[in-house]
Amino acid sequence: MKKLLLIGFVFLxxxxxxxxxxxxxxxxxxxxxxxxVVELTFTTWGSEGHIAMYEELLEEFxxxxxxxKVKIESIPHADYQQKLSVLAAGNELPDVGxxxxxxxxxxxxxxxxxxxxxxxxxxEFDFDDYIPSTLELWQHxxxxxxxxxxxxxxxxxxxxxxxxxAGVETPNELAAKGEWTWEQFEETAxxxxxxxxxxxKYGARLFNEWTxxxxxxxxxxSYGGEMFSEDMSSFEWNSDEGVATFELLNRMMFEDKxxxxxxxxxxxxxxxxxxxTFMYSYIANVRGITDFEWDIAPLPEGPEGRVPLLxxxxxxxxEGSDHPEEALKLLQFLGSKTGIQASSQFFVPARKSVLESDxxxxxxxxxxxxxxxxxxxxxxxxxxxxxxHDDWAKIESEIVGGFDKLFAQMAxxxxxxxxxxxxxxxILQK
Numbered sequence: 001m002k003k004l005l006l007i008g009f010v011f012l013x014x015x016x017x018x019x020x021x022x023x024x025x026x027x028x029x030x031x032x033x034x035x036x037v038v039e040l041t042f043t044t045w046g047s048e049g050h051i052a053m054y055e056e057l058l059e060e061f062x063x064x065x066x067x068x069k070v071k072i073e074s075i076p077h078a079d080y081q082q083k084l085s086v087l088a089a090g091n092e093l094p095d096v097g098x099x100x101x102x103x104x105x106x107x108x109x110x111x112x113x114x115x116x117x118x119x120x121x122x123x124e125f126d127f128d129d130y131i132p133s134t135l136e137l138w139q140h141x142x143x144x145x146x147x148x149x150x151x152x153x154x155x156x157x158x159x160x161x162x163x164x165x166a167g168v169e170t171p172n173e174l175a176a177k178g179e180w181t182w183e184q185f186e187e188t189a190x191x192x193x194x195x196x197x198x199x200x201k202y203g204a205r206l207f208n209e210w211t212x213x214x215x216x217x218x219x220x221x222s223y224g225g226e227m228f229s230e231d232m233s234s235f236e237w238n239s240d241e242g243v244a245t246f247e248l249l250n251r252m253m254f255e256d257k258x259x260x261x262x263x264x265x266x267x268x269x270x271x272x273x274x275x276x277t278f279m280y281s282y283i284a285n286v287r288g289i290t291d292f293e294w295d296i297a298p299l300p301e302g303p304e305g306r307v308p309l310l311x312x313x314x315x316x317x318x319e320g321s322d323h324p325e326e327a328l329k330l331l332q333f334l335g336s337k338t339g340i341q342a343s344s345q346f347f348v349p350a351r352k353s354v355l356e357s358d359x360x361x362x363x364x365x366x367x368x369x370x371x372x373x374x375x376x377x378x379x380x381x382x383x384x385x386x387x388x389h390d391d392w393a394k395i396e397s398e399i400v401g402g403f404d405k406l407f408a409q410m411a412x413x414x415x416x417x418x419x420x421x422x423x424x425x426x427i428l429q430k
Contacts, residue, residue: 038323040070040330043084043097045077049284050346057342061333068326078211081106081393084318088112093318095327096334099146101137101312102396105388113145114317114324119332120144126337134350137385138314146314147335150347152280153308153379154215154299161292162201162274166192171275171297172371182219185275185300186248189258192274202266203258203274206249208282210263210407211400214309214386215277215299219245221384222302228387228428235424238417246406246413254409262407268294279311280348280376287365296367296375310383313347348376391427398423 044050051072058070073094075083081103087093088110099107107113120127130148138146156171163170168191174180189203206215217227217237225241228234236242252259260266260273268276269285271292277299286294299308315334321327333339340351344360354360355377361369389395402416411419 036067038068038326040068040096040321040323040327041073041094042070042330043073043075043080043094045075045080045098047284050281050343053342053345057334057339060338061330064333065326065329068330070330078209084112085110088318088320091320093320095321095323096315096317096331098149099314099316101314101388102386102392104137104146105390105392107316108140108145109390112318114319114321114327115143115145116147116317116328116331117142117144119328119335122332125332125335129337129351129353131350131352131355131380133381134312137312137388138316146316147331148312148314148350149335149340149343150279150281150313151310151350151380152348153310153376153383154218154277155280155308155375155379156297156299157268157276157278157282157286158295158297159268159271159274159292160295161271162192164293166194168192170295171300172295172374175298175374180298180300182222182248182300182302186252186256186258189252189275190256193256193258200257201272201274202260204252205260205266205268205273205276207260208276208278210403213399213403214311216245216249217384218299218307218309219248219302221307222300222304224302224304232387232389233428235421235428238421242417243413246416250406250413253407281346283366284346287363294367296371298375298379306379306382308379308383310380310385312385348380389428391430394427395424398427 042054044054046054051074054072061070062068077100080098080100084093084097084103085106093112099113104113119125131151134148134151135144138144138148158171160170168188171180171185171188174184174188185204191203192201193203194201207213220227220237220239220241223241223244225239225245226236227242228236249259253261266272269289283296299306315331317324317327317331334343337351337353340349340354341357341359343349344354344357345363349355349360361372366372367375386392398420402420405411405416405419406413
C-alpha cells in the first residue's frame with residue numbers, strides 16, 4: 001500500500017513539473033515576442049570618431065527603447081556598395097545604414113531601399129525642418145527612401161602656418177577680395193611649396209584617395225564645361241575645358257611639383273601639405289592638429305563662379321529586415337533633430353534648424369564662424385551632385401583608369417579624354 005502511495009506521489013510530482021514546464025515555456029514565448037532584446041545592424045563607412053559619436057548618441061535611444069540594441073558595422077567606403085549588393089543577394093542586408101548619392105540608382109532599381117514615407121506625417125519628427133533641396137535624391141515615385149544627414153560642399157583645408165612662413169595671402173584673404181581663382185590657386189601652390197626629398201612641402205593635394213577625382217570636375221564646371229550631357233546620354237568632358245583641367249593637374253604634379261606626387265600618401269595632418277580638398281566630414285581628422293594652425297576655405301572660382309561637389313549621404317532602412325518596426329524607430333531617431341545635431345559635429349546637416357545653430361558652428365576646435373559661413377553655408381546652393389547612372393561603377397572605373405594614365409605619364413590630356421569618351425559613351429548609350 002505504501003509502495004502504491006509512493007508511486008502515486010511521484011506521478012503527481014511529474015504531472016505538476018510538466019505543467020510547470022508548460023507555464024514557463026509560455027512565459028518565455030511571450031517574453032520573446034514582447035520583451036526580448038532585438039539586435040539591429042547599422043552599417044557605415046565612417047571613422048572611429050563617427051562610430052564613437054553614434055555609440056554615445058544611441059545611449060539616449062536605448063533609454064526610450066530598452067528592448068533594442070544596435071550593432072554598428074563599419075565597411076570601407078571603397079567596398080561599401082559592392083558589399084551591400086552581395087548582402088542583398090544573400091538576403092542578409094543590415095537593418096539601417098548609410099547610403100551615398102552614387103549608390104542610390106542601383107539600390108533603388110534593385111529594391112534594396114525601403115519606403116519610409118510614413119515618418120513624414122509624424123509631427124514630433126518635424127519633417128518640414130529638412131531643407132527641401134536635400135531631399136530630392138531620396139524621393140522616387142511619390143515616396144521617400146532615405147533621410148540626408150550630410151550635404152557638404154567640397155572645401156579646402158589649408159595650413160595657415162605654411163602660408164605665414166611663405167609670406168603668402170591665405171585663400172580666405174584672397175576670397176574676401178574676390179581674387180580666389182583657379183589661376184591664383186595654382187600660383188599659390190607653387191609659392192608655398194618648399195624643400196626637397198623627404199623634407200618636401202607641397203602646396204596642394206586634390207585627391208583624398210587616388211581613385212577619388214571628385215575635386216576635378218569643379219575646375220571644369222567653373223569654366224563652363226561639363227562631364228556629361230544633361231540626360232546622361234553622352235560624355236562631355238572631352239572638351240577644351242576638360243583638357244584644361246587635366247593640364248592643370250599635369251603641370252602641378254610634374255612641372256611645378258607643387259602637388260603631392262601620384263601614389264604618395266603625404267596627408268594634410270603631417271604639416272607637409274598646404275591645401276587639401278575634401279568634404280567637411282574630414283574635419284574629424286583635423287580638429288586634433290596642434291603642430292600648426294589651420295583653417296577652411298571655399299574652392300577657387302572660374303569665370304562661371306564656384307561649383308563644388310555636394311557629397312550627399314543619407315540614412316536608409318533596407319528591405320528584408322527581420323525587425324522592420326524597430327528599424328524604422330532607429331532610422332527616425334537618427335534622422336531626428338537630436339540625431340542630426342549629434343552628427344553635425346562631423347557633417348553639414350540637412351535640417352535647417354541645425355545648420356543655423358550655435359551647436360553646429362561652435363564645436364570645440366572648429367574653424368571660426370566666418371570661415372564656416374564662407375566655405376560651407378554660403379556655397380550650399382552653388383554645387384553639383386555626382387551624376388546618377390545605373391552603371392556608374394563602370395563609368396567611374398574608366399575615368400579612374402584615365403587618371404591613372406595621367407599619373408603614369410602614359411598619354412597626354414587630349415589622348416586620355418578622347419579614350420575616355422570612346423569607352424564611356426557605349427555605356428551611356430546602352
